[in-house]
Amino acid sequence: MKLLKSFKFKLIFKTEQSRKAAQFAGCKRYVFNQALEMQIQRSESGQKIWSYAELCRQLTDWRHDEETAFLAKAPTHPLQQGLKDLDRAFRNCFEKRSGFPRFKRKGNRDSFRYPDQKQFKIDQPNSRFYLPKLGWVRYYNSREITGTAKQITITRETDGWYVSVQTEEDRNPSPQVIENSVGIDVGVAVFATMSDGVKFNSPLDLKIVSKKIANSQRNLAKKVRGSSNWRKSVSKIQKIYKKIFNVRKDFLHKVSTTICKNHAVVIVEDLKVKNMSASAKGTIEKPGKRVKAKSGLNKAILSQGWSEFFRQLEYKLAWNGGRLIKIAPHNTSMRCANCNHVCKENRKTQSSFECIECKNLENADVNAAKNIQAAGLAVLACGENQLSISSKQEPTVMASCLA
Ligand SMILES: [Zn+2]
Incomplete structure (x- = not known):
C-alpha cells in the first residue's frame, strides 16, 4: 500500500525571499480571482465554462500581456495550481460537495505550491530547500523527511512562513489481529x-x-x-x-x-x-x-x-x-x-x-x-x-x- 505523509517546517526566509513569496502568493490569488471572474462571465452569457487546460492557455496569454506582465515574475507551476484549485472548486460545487467558488481575499491563508518533484530540491543535511525563483531557503529541521517528496506547499501563517512536504512511500501492512x-x-x-x-x-x-x-x-x-x-x-x-x-x-x-x-x-x-x-x-x-x-x-x-x-x-x-x-x-x-x-x-x-x-x-x-x-x-x-x-x-x- 502507498503511505502518504506530510511534514511541516518553519522556513527561515531572507527579507528578499519573504517579499517574493508574498508576491507569488499574490499572483496566485490574482490568477484565481481573474479566472473565477471570467468563468462567471462565461456562464452568465450562456457559454460553457473553460476547462483546466483552457484556463492554463489563458494564463500563458496573461503572462505575455503587457498589463499583467508581473505574472511572469512568479513561477508558472504554482500559478497553474491556482487554476487547478479553481477547477476543483467548480467541480465540488457541481457535485454539490460545496458552495459556489468564492473570490480569495488578501492575507487569507496566503499559499502556493510546487506540484512537480523535478522543480524543487530537498537538502536535509544542510537544512535547506531549493525552490524555483526563490533559491535556497533554510528551515528549522525538526524531523527527518521520509519517502519520496511529491509536492511542496508554502503557506503564510500568523508567525511566518511554513513549508509542507507531501511524501509517498510503500509499506506492507502487517496482518491485523481482531482480538486486539x-x-x-x-x-x-x-x-x-x-x-x-x-x-x-x-x-x-x-x-x-x-x-x-x-x-x-x-x-x-x-x-x-x-x-x-x-x-x-x-x-x-x-x-x-x-x-x-x-x-x-x-x-x-x-x-x-x-x-x-x-x-x-x-x-x-x-x-x-x-x-x-x-x-x-x-x-x-x-x-x-x-x-x-x-x-x-x-x-x-x-x-x-x-x-x-x-x-x-x-x-x-x-x-x-x-x-x-x-x-x-x-x-x-x-x-x-x-x-x-x-x-x-x-x-x-x-x-x-x-x-x-x-x-x-x-x-x-x-x-x-x-x-x-x-x-x-x-x-x-x-x-x-x-x-x-x-x-x-x-x-x-x-x-x-x-x-
Ligand atoms: Zn446491568
Missing part, C-alpha cells in the same frame, strides 16, 4: 475514555481558553476597525488560536500514537450522528452564566479535536494494517455493558453508572466505551460486506445489524 480491539468514548469532561479503563484528559482547560478568547474578542470590538490597535488585537486573537491548535495537535498525536501501537481495531462513535448539544450543556460541571454562548465555542473546539483525533487514528491504524470502525450511537450511555439493560435511571450522575437491573457499578464513560467496543465487534462479526462499505471513502458503519 478497543472502544473509545469521547466526551466533554474527559477527552477520551477507552473500554479498558484508560483515560486521556485534554491539556486544554476549555473554561480558561474560551474566557481568554471571549475577553480578547470583546477587546477587539472596542477598537476602530483597521486601526493599528485593532490590528494588534486581531494578531493577539490569532496567536491564542495558534497556541490552542499547537497544544491540541501535540496532544492528539501522542494519544493516537499510543493507542495505535497497542490496538489493531479501534471503535468509535460516528460524531456526525451523535448529538453533542446535550452533553455540552450537561457535562461541564456547574454551568455558570452565559454557558449557552460559551458552549458554542467549547463545542467548536472540542468537535474539531475529535474529528482530527479520528482522522489520526484512522491513518495511523492503516499504517499497521489496522482499522478504525465508526458505529452509529445507539444508547451507548444508557445501556449496561454487563447485562444490556437500557434505561435512563442507569445513569446515576455524570460520572457514575449503576445498573438498576444487575447492580453493576461502573464509571459512566468506561461503560459507554465498552458498549461502543461491543457494537463495533458485532459489526465486524456481521461480515466483511458491511466493512467494505466502510473502507471506502466514508468509513462509517451504520450499526444496522445490531440488536
Whole structure:
C-alpha cells in the first residue's frame, strides 16, 4: 500500500525571499480571482465554462500581456495550481460537495505550491530547500523527511512562513489481529475514555481558553476597525488560536500514537450522528452564566479535536494494517455493558453508572466505551460486506445489524 505523509517546517526566509513569496502568493490569488471572474462571465452569457487546460492557455496569454506582465515574475507551476484549485472548486460545487467558488481575499491563508518533484530540491543535511525563483531557503529541521517528496506547499501563517512536504512511500501492512480491539468514548469532561479503563484528559482547560478568547474578542470590538490597535488585537486573537491548535495537535498525536501501537481495531462513535448539544450543556460541571454562548465555542473546539483525533487514528491504524470502525450511537450511555439493560435511571450522575437491573457499578464513560467496543465487534462479526462499505471513502458503519 502507498503511505502518504506530510511534514511541516518553519522556513527561515531572507527579507528578499519573504517579499517574493508574498508576491507569488499574490499572483496566485490574482490568477484565481481573474479566472473565477471570467468563468462567471462565461456562464452568465450562456457559454460553457473553460476547462483546466483552457484556463492554463489563458494564463500563458496573461503572462505575455503587457498589463499583467508581473505574472511572469512568479513561477508558472504554482500559478497553474491556482487554476487547478479553481477547477476543483467548480467541480465540488457541481457535485454539490460545496458552495459556489468564492473570490480569495488578501492575507487569507496566503499559499502556493510546487506540484512537480523535478522543480524543487530537498537538502536535509544542510537544512535547506531549493525552490524555483526563490533559491535556497533554510528551515528549522525538526524531523527527518521520509519517502519520496511529491509536492511542496508554502503557506503564510500568523508567525511566518511554513513549508509542507507531501511524501509517498510503500509499506506492507502487517496482518491485523481482531482480538486486539478497543472502544473509545469521547466526551466533554474527559477527552477520551477507552473500554479498558484508560483515560486521556485534554491539556486544554476549555473554561480558561474560551474566557481568554471571549475577553480578547470583546477587546477587539472596542477598537476602530483597521486601526493599528485593532490590528494588534486581531494578531493577539490569532496567536491564542495558534497556541490552542499547537497544544491540541501535540496532544492528539501522542494519544493516537499510543493507542495505535497497542490496538489493531479501534471503535468509535460516528460524531456526525451523535448529538453533542446535550452533553455540552450537561457535562461541564456547574454551568455558570452565559454557558449557552460559551458552549458554542467549547463545542467548536472540542468537535474539531475529535474529528482530527479520528482522522489520526484512522491513518495511523492503516499504517499497521489496522482499522478504525465508526458505529452509529445507539444508547451507548444508557445501556449496561454487563447485562444490556437500557434505561435512563442507569445513569446515576455524570460520572457514575449503576445498573438498576444487575447492580453493576461502573464509571459512566468506561461503560459507554465498552458498549461502543461491543457494537463495533458485532459489526465486524456481521461480515466483511458491511466493512467494505466502510473502507471506502466514508468509513462509517451504520450499526444496522445490531440488536
Ligand atoms: Zn446491568
